[in-house]
Amino acid sequence: MFNKMKYKIFIGLILSETLLILALYVFSQMSIERRSIEITAKKILVRELMLTDLSIWTEARYTRHPSQADLFTPFQDFPSSVEHFPAGSIIAPPENIKTWKSIKRY
């Protein structure tokens, strides 16, 4: 009997995985809705404390505050020097140091 049921088992597996994915998507939408209060609270926090950056990488000034760092500090010493911190591998150089036009602006 099993020999003739294989396609049913396969379709069942694919359908259950698809249903699970749909359920996770619905869960996502519900979570976003539920946690919108949290986002509003974070916005108030950013506004009141005048925050500009995330508190994720705290090992160096330019990883703690990438948006406030000196123009050359993503690479600490000079624009093409090798980055020392692992976080630098995650952080891409800011757009404004990539183009000469922007550098001239400051």
Place this chain on the structure above:
Amino acid sequence: MEKHKKILEYTLSSLLRRKYKNLAIITVFSFIVAALYSILFLTHSLKKEVLTVLKEAPELIVQKVSGGRHDLIPTDYMKRIQEIYGVGRIIPRYWGYYYDAITDGNYTLIGFDKDIQGLKLLNGRMPSNRKECAIGKGVSDVRFTGIDGEIFLIDSKGKVLTFHVVGVFASESAILTNDLIVINKDDILELFGMPSDRATDIAVEVYNELEIPFVASKIREILPDTRPIMKGEIIRTYETLFNWRSGVIFTMFLGALLAFCILAWDKATGLSAEERQEIGILKAIGWETGDVLELKFWEGIVISFTSILTGMIMAYIHIFFLGASLFAPVLKGWSVLFPPFRLIPYVDIYQVFVVLFLTVIPYVASTIIPSWKAAITDPDTVMRG
């Protein structure tokens, strides 16, 4: 319809005959897809959340630049900035970094002289008197302190200052406040030995968002030793920062992805003698070329769909239920204080479908094409190899 069912049934039997080989491909394929989706889910979710909350950041931050480096800014610059048309409130920001030798962690200290109320993500209250502080969850954990506890900081003269903890930021806000210590403005001036007529930088409110670049260029004109940072630039920095193409995680998995592509290509394009023989026999017993192609199509679909769906589920669980725990060592870097990720499950449907099409279609195509070549050849020739 019955015919398609029979072909699918035959496909599954054929795959089960080489079950270990196909199971290995499905496992590796699933892990590769899970890694790719994990990167996409993580960066998209972080980016979306960050860009939403940073819309509330100050419109303009004015830094003083001295010798090419960020320097303390004289507070009397505020009067010059206030003269610019379209400028609203101007608030000096007092902040800096504190290296804590006890924990080897870096804290970010912020000083305020205004009473801040209505923060929902704060347990307790904000400091309203000198020698009081509100701390982030990360600081609270590494210093084993909490509300009504104490925290010791050493000032620029080497004197120990004791602060009474009156508030701890909730862990939900850790992505913004994990390393923060909020104290009174006069305390921060004392702690860092800053002159009272200097601030770290100045936050400038601009009434009309469209006028921010104009105000920034005007500030640059009247105060040439300053660097105005616009809100748009802060947001762009973070957009670039979480760009999924950048980063070591993607590069790391790119190698694995390429290895898998070679494996899949090799497996799919190079038909084994056994598979060629099977096609030959099927043709000899009366299968049409179209039937053989359908068989191979189903083979590709079974492997790629099972892997994609499994990988997608694994990635979702990894990022949104397990807090990206496998990526944490890479993301964490050398930080002593690292916030736990409680990501809001923002999922970009476009990205989901892009990966789906970029993996399923090439895999199915690379399964069908060599089989088509074998299927149009004379069965006798194919069976003889």
